[in-house]
Amino acid sequence: MKSPANGAAAAVTNGEGGEKKSINPELWQACAGPLVNLPAAGTHVVYFPQGHSEQVAASLKKDVNAQVPNYPNLPSKLLCLLHNVTLHADPETDEVYAQMTLQPVSSFDKDALLRSDLALKSNKPPTEFFCKILTASDTSTHGGFSVPRRAAEKTFPPLDFSMQPPAQELVARDLHDNVWNFRHIYRGQPKRHLLTTGWSLFVSGKRLFAGDSVLFMRDEKQQLLLGIRRASRQPTNLSSSVLSSDSMHIGILAAAAHAAANNSPFTVFYNPRASPSEFVIPLAKYYKAVYSNQISLGMRFRMMFETEESGTRRYMGTITGISDLDPVRWKNSQWRNLQVGWDESTAGERRNRVSIWEIEPVTAPFFICPPFFRSKRPRQPGMPAYSRGPCLGLVMISA
Amino acid sequence: MKSPANGAAAAVTNGEGGEKKSINPELWQACAGPLVNLPAAGTHVVYFPQGHSEQVAASLKKDVNAQVPNYPNLPSKLLCLLHNVTLHADPETDEVYAQMTLQPVSSFDKDALLRSDLALKSNKPPTEFFCKILTASDTSTHGGFSVPRRAAEKTFPPLDFSMQPPAQELVARDLHDNVWNFRHIYRGQPKRHLLTTGWSLFVSGKRLFAGDSVLFMRDEKQQLLLGIRRASRQPTNLSSSVLSSDSMHIGILAAAAHAAANNSPFTVFYNPRASPSEFVIPLAKYYKAVYSNQISLGMRFRMMFETEESGTRRYMGTITGISDLDPVRWKNSQWRNLQVGWDESTAGERRNRVSIWEIEPVTAPFFICPPFFRSKRPRQPGMPAYSRGPCLGLVMISA
DNA sequence: TTGTCGGCCTAAGGCCGACAA
């Protein structure tokens, strides 16, 4: 739990048994976005096959409602021990994703909950970086890259201003540890920071277009790191030539069902920029949300969203309904079972369904010493059904 | 069964519900290679999940022996009705593949066998085309494409030799119906055919390298068609960021098992250049092989292979063993259960295991009126077990 | 017959400050 970036081991695997290079966890996190929070290896998590299926659907631009058979023996959530987390980046597109090895377990004890909670709280603050959305000028072959002033001053090594014009060579490494060289110069009238020589090689090599983002940061050795984020939400339906989308959906469910039936480990890939929501939730986060928040119609809440330029901001909303997202296949599932409306009319693109662990209720702030640290079943009967009922199946036993 | 290219419907789908453009079946076939023979829609086939699994493994450069659970209820072969065949090409790589909708059936009648046999025989001879492996000069930015003399004379529109030098504009369409323009000129000392202007755009657009192949053909309207074949056998493990390879293998098997249990349709993708062998076999082809060929150790046979430049040639070999490829998961499977040796020492790269329908026995040539057109079980007990036993499950009933 | 090279010309790449949003 003390390894970098939420306990995730960082590795790139070039195919089976291929050479492994380490991926910088801070750079991975920066590329993944400020809302992504991977659970720590060795802790307990709650896995939602429904959300996993959604990610596949999103990756394929396909409807979830494919010809997928029902798996009546597969519950809508699985309590799992997270054995392993490795960070990856697609060698072609630099798309970041994480591989997690999960093992279903039938129960957890107080200690597991404490460890999960501790891991959540021990998250390092994210490393500082700067992120710029590329303009038409940045990506044109005609010129170089215009570096925002503050970004250059904060992230790049200082220039020697006795030179005329001040300039230096920058060396930056990407997620695959590939080296990129840039000429950094401070010139023009008015003066500004520019990357010239080497920049267009980077743009064409990564196939960047206006609207995509580039980000720079420095690691603990002060070395420059370089990541990208693509704007184009167009799902790369590359895999379609190998496997039908039906088979993929079935594969997800069958793998989880098989693992659940045998309590055997299974592997999932989480792609933060492809998926609308995380589907492997730290146990403590899940538990706090379900047992601390009393959900009711009309309830007010806040929720974090990512802004352009990789910032975050909260939006206010109201719970307008509580119902199953898929009443046929996933009855009584907590996966995005809250229907919501948003305060701001510009919030049209925001999702109209969320899960309880994604929101912060405004009426009932979270207390430092929540009731769930009592042993056994923390709540008595008589509470609202939606905050308790679906929790059946997550059995906490005394240590 | 009279539609072009073995009854396959030709379509490109750009994602779910996207615009559909037709794929030229002759061009698809030329890109797929001379050995590929798709079964006709509406006929019966035998589907081998084991072979399907091999294709996924090959696409991922992964071992088949992943953490895939056993599916004891899934037989090693499924008799299916082939509802639908559509031809596709990956929009990124031009990789060709076919999508087939299969429905497991429990039995077939004489008529089904006859229809399958008829479809096999009604295959049109493949359209003529020329295929050239690109040289370093062809792909360098320094020059154009050197067209083999015969190819230019056979496939391109004739030049006007009164011009000095003789030249023309060529317009060719690729699998996606994209148009490529080339200047075709006959010049130099000695004289030769060249493609100049437009060629390098094509090379960079398709990301071609020396060793890849390009092929030209003309359709029935005398329009020029243009396809590519990549040399690089490096599997594009693109899909790895979406689905773990375990889930893919499980998905294949679970989809087939579910369909088999319910006699419901399912969809498979067949990628001729990724897969070592076809895994959807026309019923008649399977039946002839299994019931006409008496396999024994030491038996001599011939087998077709694809040469460079898209030709075919036969190699001679000897059966050296008969055994299960995977005795644990696929017991008594006919999938590549023949161990073979090859006459030519240069045959080192050829497979050491084949399936019975892939070979032509030298000792027992196929007769025009084989015994399997008799109704009911065509052979009596007492025949070698390997040519009969595994056929259980394919039940032919009288019409 | 066709792959590669040197010569030569041209179009695209790429560095610059001007200017304005």
Add this chain to the structure above:
DNA sequence: TTGTCGGCCTTAGGCCGACAA
């Protein structure tokens, strides 16, 4: 502060026949 443009120079692209495999 920074996005886009015109000016101007450099480099890589690309067309040619020579030559040899």
